[in-house]
Amino acid sequence: MAKWGMVIDLDKCTGCQACTTACTMENNRLPGEHWQDVLFYHEGTYPNVKLMWFPRPCMHCENPSCVSVCPTKATYKDPNGGFVLMDYNRCIGCKYCQVACPYGVRFYVDEKAVVQPDIRGAFPSDDGRQWDPPYKGPQDDPSRGIGIQPHGVVSKCTFCYHKVSKAPEGVADLDEDIPELKEYVPACVRVCPPKARFFGDLDQPESRVNRLIADQRGVRLKDETGNKPQVYYLSGGASASVPSLRSMAAAPAPEDAADTINEISDTASRSA
Amino acid sequence: MNNAHPQTSPPAPATHDPAQDLANKRLAILIIALVGLLLAGGQTLANLATQGHAAFNTTNLGLFWGLPIVIYDYFLLTSTGLAMVASLAIVTGAEEFRPVLRRTVWLALAGLLGGVVVLMLELGHPLRALWAVPFxxxxxxxxxxxVMAVSFYVLSLLVLLYRLLRTHWxxxxxxxYALVALALALSVTAIAGVVYGSQSFRPFWASGDIPVAFxxxxxxxxxxxxxxxxxLAYAFNPKWMPADLRHLFDTRLPTLLALAIFIHLLFVVARLGSGLYGNAEGLQVWQYLASSPLLYLELFVGLLLPLILLMLPQTRTYPAVQIVASLLVMNALLIARYEYIIGGQLVPLFKGAWAPDLINxxxxxxxxxxxxxxxxxxxxxxxxxxxxxxxxxNEQ
Structure with missing residues (x-):
């Protein structure tokens, strides 16, 4: 059985959010509530400040804390492929999985819309679903969290289960550049303009994702939590990087930054 | 001609029946509670019908469990606390607690019902939870x-109450029966602590001693x-209270309440100290809490003041002092529950455009x-x- 995983090369990622848009279209996400989000933030203090970004899908962990805390087994680890999926028919909307996910990639469907006005109001549903958008994909499998969500449940990225699960058996990599495989590639991977995303079988040593992880020292986000993500990040430090801290409070104090700048200018003037 | 009028008895002197007065006052409390429930419940249901879950102001940015969960846990833990007191008194043979045993067990059930109803209104699929969780x-x-422990806990309380309501016991x-209820009350409380304490990536919550603190x-x-x-059962009139109840309230209970406040204070101060000096990601929230008057209200007005009042021999037996002290403690515990549950979610999991600072x-x-x-x-x-x-x- 495959264990699907993703590699995101942060040195190539431009923060264009094509992945976010593609995922939104593929999975009918609401504006501002993206299964595949790109977080923008800044590092440092003026004038030494950098705009940074960080693409963040669901990590489809090997040892997912969201699965272990679910009191109804509504969220589960699919042994065929290693997907972490939701069964909308079992979810009671307690949100413990959201609380227990260290990556913040789960969404309760009935929260106030992030972007107002709420687009769901313009396309109301008459079959108990959240909304009825004019365009929606044909795939609909509530037991795997695919399709328009019903009310009162938590939703999440499926790794495009509806595409990936149909891939030919034994294939090591799902690459959009291979014509016969491109239909099975997750939407966020397929559209990535700088080709910063790779998708393949982590259980096959010769897969490209495994080679990338080995050759470029792929790292997993918040590995200390023990969740063992199946998404790896590559970073040479040139542009975007895996953020080590999660809050603004950890940024250096302005006075420390000012001292550093003074030291640099003193050194420069002495050298001159 | 007999013109004698039929003899009429003189009007009876107005009797003042304390039992009837008390019953009237209790009926008034029941009516006030029902009217309040009707008004608050009606408005709540109207809000939920028009706004859905969005009426709770929680977000997908990181604040997942809001005030409803605070209320649920507050009432749940109060219920288990009441059950612990009643069952401990029975198990240890503390006869002086006899006058409050029935009331304590009944109150434990009443409080739990209040909390569970709030939880049901917060859940996305409350009816589904009834079968999906147990099976x-x-x-x-x-x-x-x-959930399983709470279910058996309710059963144990019902059995204990049934036994208590019988004429001879x-x-x-x-x-x-008390031993079973005690074990289950302890289990429910400890597991409630584990729900939060096990979240290792949330240092504000995560700690092995949280179940004990709970x-x-x-x-x-x-x-x-x-x-x-x-x-309240005696309409705040100590003269109507039975002598054995007053005896309990003037002797052992103030000491026990003061001791419980002191132990709770130790936990709060220990967590506050280590939180303020800790530098792990997520502990910044302690700085935020320390800058809020709510924490000082909890510490000084809700805990320290009642502790002092209950320790001073001059004040500890005054009914007014006991009522105020208990009310202050009840409020302090609600603040503590709020700060703990909300505080553990205030630091965003990632910095970024959607959550630049502490979550509002x-x-x-x-x-x-x-x-x-x-x-x-x-x-x-x-x-x-x-x-x-x-x-x-107080039947035997």
Whole structure:
């Protein structure tokens, strides 16, 4: 059985959010509530400040804390492929999985819309679903969290289960550049303009994702939590990087930054 | 001609029946609680019907559990605290607790009902939860165990109450039932602590001693509730209280309440100290809490003041002091529960455009209405018990 995983090369990622848009279209996400989000933030203090970004899908962990805390087994680890999926028919909307996910990639469907006005109001549903958008994909499998969500449940990225699960058996990599495989590639991977995303079988040593992880020292986000993500990040430090801290409070104090700048200018003037 | 008028008896002198007065006052409490429940519940349901879950002001940015969960856990832990006090008294053969045993067990059930109703209104699929949780056998989930423990806890309380409501009972005869109730109350409380304490990536929550802290907090809540609701049962008139109840309130209970406040204070101060000096990601919230007046209200007005009042021999036996002290403790515990549950979610999991700093959370009007729903519902059930079940009687 495959264990699907993703590699995101942060040195190539431009923060264009094509992945976010593609995922939104593929999975009918609401504006501002993206299964595949790109977080923008800044590092440092003026004038030494950098705009940074960080693409963040669901990590489809090997040892997912969201699965272990679910009191109804509504969220589960699919042994065929290693997907972490939701069964909308079992979810009671307690949100413990959201609380227990260290990556913040789960969404309760009935929260106030992030972007107002709420687009769901313009396309109301008459079959108990959240909304009825004019365009929606044909795939609909509530037991795997695919399709328009019903009310009162938590939703999440499926790794495009509806595409990936149909891939030919034994294939090591799902690459959009291979014509016969491109239909099975997750939407966020397929559209990535700088080709910063790779998708393949982590259980096959010769897969490209495994080679990338080995050759470029792929790292997993918040590995200390023990969740063992199946998404790896590559970073040479040139542009975007895996953020080590999660809050603004950890940024250096302005006075420390000012001292550093003074030291640099003193050194420069002495050298001159 | 007999013109004698039929003899009429002179009007009877107006008698003042204290029992009737008390019954009237209890009926008034029940009516007030029911009216409050109707108003608060009606407005809550209207808000939920028009706004859905969005009425709770929670977000997908990181603040997932808001005021409704705070209220639920507050009432749940108060219930287990009451059950612990009652069952401990029975198990240890503390005869002086006899006058409050029925009331304590009934109040534990009433409080739990208030909390569970709030939880049901917060859940996405409350009816589905009734079958999906028990039959999931999700042994790895603390919430699964919590639901199962609460279910058996309710059963144990019902059995204990049934035994207590019978005409003849002794502490000895109740001991097996009390032991079961005690074990289950401890389990529910400890598991409630594990739900939060096991979240290792949230340092504000994660700690092995949280279940123990919850148990002491519950005990404190239980003792404070016994004080307040016993006074309420007698319309805050100490003259109507039985002598053995007054004896309990003037001798052992102030000491126990003071001791429970002191132990809880130790936990709060220890967490505050280590939190303020800690530099782990997520502990920044302690700085935020320390800059808020709510924390000082909890510490100094809600805990320290009652502790002093209950320790001073001059004040500890005054009914007014006992009522105020218990009320302050009940409020302090609600603040503590709020700060713990909300505080653990305030630091965003990632910095970024969507959450640049601490997450902003303000409880919604619907959230506060739910608090009123829980209060009025618990009070209505409790007042019904006082009226119909003879909760204050002390039968052997």
């Amino acid at each position: 999931s056998f999700a042994f790895s989930s603390p919430l699964y165990w919590k 002794t502490l000895q005869s109740l001991r097996p 148990i002491f907090e519950s005990l404190l809540g239980g003792l404070a509730f016994i004080y307040f609701f016993s006074y 959370y303000v409880p919604s009007m619907t959230g506060w209405l739910l608090l009123l729903v829980a209060i009025f519902l618990s009070n209505a059930v409790n007042a019904f018990g006082e009226l119909k079940l003879g909760l204050g009687s």
